[in-house]
Amino acid sequence: MDFKQLQIGWVKYMNKLVEDGILDEQYKQLQQLQDESTPNFVLEVVSLFFDDSQKIIYELERALAQPIVDYKIIDAYVHQLKGSSSSVGAGKVKEVCVKFRESCENQNKEGCVFAMQNLNHEFSRVKHNLQYLFELEQQILAAGGSIPTIMLSQ
Amino acid sequence: MDFCIHSRTVEIVMTTIKDFDCCRVVCNSPGAVHIIPDLLSVKTRELFLKNRAAELDREMGLIRTQEETGRHVRMLTHEIRSTLDRHTILKTTLIELGRTLALEECALWMPARNGLELQLSYTLRHQNPVGCTVPIHLPVISQVFSSHHAMKISPNSPVARPRPLSKKFMPGEVVAVRVPLLHLSNFQKNDWPELSTKYALMVLMLPSDSARQWHVHELELVEVVADQVAVALSHAAILEESMRARDQLMEQNVALDLARREAETAVHARNDFLAVMNHEMRTPMHAIIALSSLLQETELTREQRLMVEAILKSSNLLATLINDVLDLSRLEDGSFELDLGTFNLLMVFKEVVNLIKPIASFKKLMVSLTLAPDLPQYVVGDEKLLMQIILNVVSNAVKFSKEGSISIIACIAKPESLRDVGGLDFFPVPSANHFYLRVQVKDSGQGISPADIPNLFNKFAQNHALGGKHSGGEGLGLAISKRFINLMEGNIWIESEGLAKGCTAIFIVKLRIADNLSYSEHRLLPTAQANHCQANFLGLKVLVMDDNGISRMVTRGILIHMGCDVTVASSGKECLQIVSQEHKVVFIDVSTPGMNGYEVAIRIHEKFASLYKRPLLVALTGSSDKVTRENCLRVAVDGVLLKPFSLDKMKSVLSELLEKRVPREANP
Numbered sequence: 001m002d003f004k005q006l007q008i009g010w011v012k013y014m015n016k017l018v019e020d021g022i023l024d025e026q027y028k029q030l031q032q033l034q035d036e037s038t039p040n041f042v043l044e045v046v047s048l049f050f051d052d053s054q055k056i057i058y059e060l061e062r063a064l065a066q067p068i069v070d071y072k073i074i075d076a077y078v079h080q081l082k083g084s085s086s087s088v089g090a091g092k093v094k095e096v097c098v099k100f101r102e103s104c105e106n107q108n109k110e111g112c113v114f115a116m117q118n119l120n121h122e123f124s125r126v127k128h129n130l131q132y133l134f135e136l137e138q139q140i141l142a143a144g145g146s147i148p149t150i151m152l153s154q
Numbered sequence: 155m156d157f158c159i160h161s162r163t164v165e166i167v168m169t170t171i172k173d174f175d176c177c178r179v180v181c182n183s184p185g186a187v188h189i190i191p192d193l194l195s196v197k198t199r200e201l202f203l204k205n206r207a208a209e210l211d212r213e214m215g216l217i218r219t220q221e222e223t224g225r226h227v228r229m230l231t232h233e234i235r236s237t238l239d240r241h242t243i244l245k246t247t248l249i250e251l252g253r254t255l256a257l258e259e260c261a262l263w264m265p266a267r268n269g270l271e272l273q274l275s276y277t278l279r280h281q282n283p284v285g286c287t288v289p290i291h292l293p294v295i296s297q298v299f300s301s302h303h304a305m306k307i308s309p310n311s312p313v314a315r316p317r318p319l320s321k322k323f324m325p326g327e328v329v330a331v332r333v334p335l336l337h338l339s340n341f342q343k344n345d346w347p348e349l350s351t352k353y354a355l356m357v358l359m360l361p362s363d364s365a366r367q368w369h370v371h372e373l374e375l376v377e378v379v380a381d382q383v384a385v386a387l388s389h390a391a392i393l394e395e396s397m398r399a400r401d402q403l404m405e406q407n408v409a410l411d412l413a414r415r416e417a418e419t420a421v422h423a424r425n426d427f428l429a430v431m432n433h434e435m436r437t438p439m440h441a442i443i444a445l446s447s448l449l450q451e452t453e454l455t456r457e458q459r460l461m462v463e464a465i466l467k468s469s470n471l472l473a474t475l476i477n478d479v480l481d482l483s484r485l486e487d488g489s490f491e492l493d494l495g496t497f498n499l500l501m502v503f504k505e506v507v508n509l510i511k512p513i514a515s516f517k518k519l520m521v522s523l524t525l526a527p528d529l530p531q532y533v534v535g536d537e538k539l540l541m542q543i544i545l546n547v548v549s550n551a552v553k554f555s556k557e558g559s560i561s562i563i564a565c566i567a568k569p570e571s572l573r574d575v576g577g578l579d580f581f582p583v584p585s586a587n588h589f590y591l592r593v594q595v596k597d598s599g600q601g602i603s604p605a606d607i608p609n610l611f612n613k614f615a616q617n618h619a620l621g622g623k624h625s626g627g628e629g630l631g632l633a634i635s636k637r638f639i640n641l642m643e644g645n646i647w648i649e650s651e652g653l654a655k656g657c658t659a660i661f662i663v664k665l666r667i668a669d670n671l672s673y674s675e676h677r678l679l680p681t682a683q684a685n686h687c688q689a690n691f692l693g694l695k696v697l698v699m700d701d702n703g704i705s706r707m708v709t710r711g712i713l714i715h716m717g718c719d720v721t722v723a724s725s726g727k728e729c730l731q732i733v734s735q736e737h738k739v740v741f742i743d744v745s746t747p748g749m750n751g752y753e754v755a756i757r758i759h760e761k762f763a764s765l766y767k768r769p770l771l772v773a774l775t776g777s778s779d780k781v782t783r784e785n786c787l788r789v790a791v792d793g794v795l796l797k798p799f800s801l802d803k804m805k806s807v808l809s810e811l812l813e814k815r816v817p818r819e820a821n822p
Contacts, residue, residue, distance in 0.1 A: 026798040030708065033715045033801065041711055049704050076747065079701055083745065084777060086798045087705035 004143030027089030326360030555599025
């Protein structure tokens, strides 16, 4: 396929993700850091994020399943996830983390459970979307094109 | 037996007598007959050897003298070659010669400036030779000059002066030799300067009444010395020349430097003047234009209206002229830079047509715009400049047409047409994503006579063919447009078949094709910018402490992208272990509860007692609430960054911090 078409597709998809809030400005920052000396920077960071977050989510589910919920520990995990997601630019995930922490502070179990569901949902969403985006990027590179750089809106 | 005091003959006689005596004695003894031939041969041998000995003695004496002479010559040469001062050379020569040869007087005659005389310049005994002269064409002088040999001359000749005042009758023998005065130009590639034009004359006088005679080896010495003196003098002359040249150059240098500084001052003054005038001139202009326009809106009599219109027209013209002058001076400075950006090419043309339509329709001129279908829509270039150029050319067309039509045709310049009438020095070379835009503006107006065409692009050149006070033919419009077009690596030329036959203006400019991707909210950035590293961060050693693996990785990525040398620590303990004097900045994440990055900051303060060696501390935090701020102040960090932070934010915070640090380091 002509890589120009692929590039257009990529840009459209990216725009949509940003519009929906799944990715925010920080993701574009990461893209800016990628260059010839670090050609896979974004992929590396994002992969690490996926692995890390998966572990945290697992721990969170376990903690919530306990008969006596340790909100301190949950708060610590959510804080970590909030940090990671904001560093990576996973906007929706970060939002959910903020709400999650509020529920933790209030020791609101229902709120926490609800937030946990949202977290799972948003996390898989961003994971799938980014995986699709990366596939597109591979296709573009294979067709001889380069990944477009999108300027940050000042 | 003592042979030395007798003359040779006496010697021989005595020997012969003695020999006869011996012979007689021998003959009187028996058997003497056998030894007589042997005796004779021995004797002959003895004679022969004696002769030889005497000869060798003589030769020894000669060699010794020669060696001494040679030594003198070497010494003299060394003396005169060890100085580059002409005066010293000559003086030394005379002194040494006088000493070596035991001369009574030694003199040097130099050619006078007029070339007709020789002037007595240096003497050995007399301290201040009176400037007596002899004509250069004296036969004795010509004779000496004609050969490089030293020649004996009569003691009575005019050059054998100054004559020593003595009561003795017999003046010593006099020898004269020429000393070539060599110039740089004498040293041609192939021949030794046989043909040098100027000679000096050296005259050497033996002591009077000494009955001494000039020996051959002495003459040879004099010749050698004369040559050496010539060389030494030429060196001295060259040195004088080069010192004079150097002084001259230094003076020129000073003068040039002064001139350069004056020119620079002039340029600065002009720029200042322009900057001020720019503002000062434009403000009243705007006032006039604005108020005149307002005036037009009010109730006016017909006469008043005409007057206001005239005021407006003139002030608009003046405003244009002011802008043009300022633009042109910036162009000449070379300080004009293209403002590149992506823009819609078709829109530019449409806007120009819209701007020109009112005037055109007022003049009942038809304006048509034709854009080639293969013209790219989005291009990269200086939009404002291009619009100015097109507007200028089109408005010229409108200005000089009283009726008829104006046609604007824009297309991509084809390679064949690039070799147009564009002039022999214009060779556009299209490349991968560049193209040449060709715009042709044709009008059916007054036309221009072919003779005037070359002057069109000159500043302020008036076009006399265009009559009328308001034709506005003079001005900078076309000159500036040409400059702008040249800046865009293009060219412009005008064709006209003559007066009243209309005019065609054609120009070509170089533009780049833009990637027509996503021209919605996002504008595309050339990927080359992604590698923008500031020089002052290159190699900067920094330490990042963050327990969150991902944010640590991102922070590290940002800093590496800026060119820093990054070390990471995932805990406070690790951080304190690693941190050293070499780290210039330490980034501490203070957002994780329970990790206590503030502690780390305090410890670092303690570890580095001296201010200069302590690394700068930057706190990374996820929130900017009151508690965080208070804590940061408490542990006295140097800066705070709110997560997530951008590359630009990091750069600006770091540069600020590093700038503040530098002055302190400079003043111990």
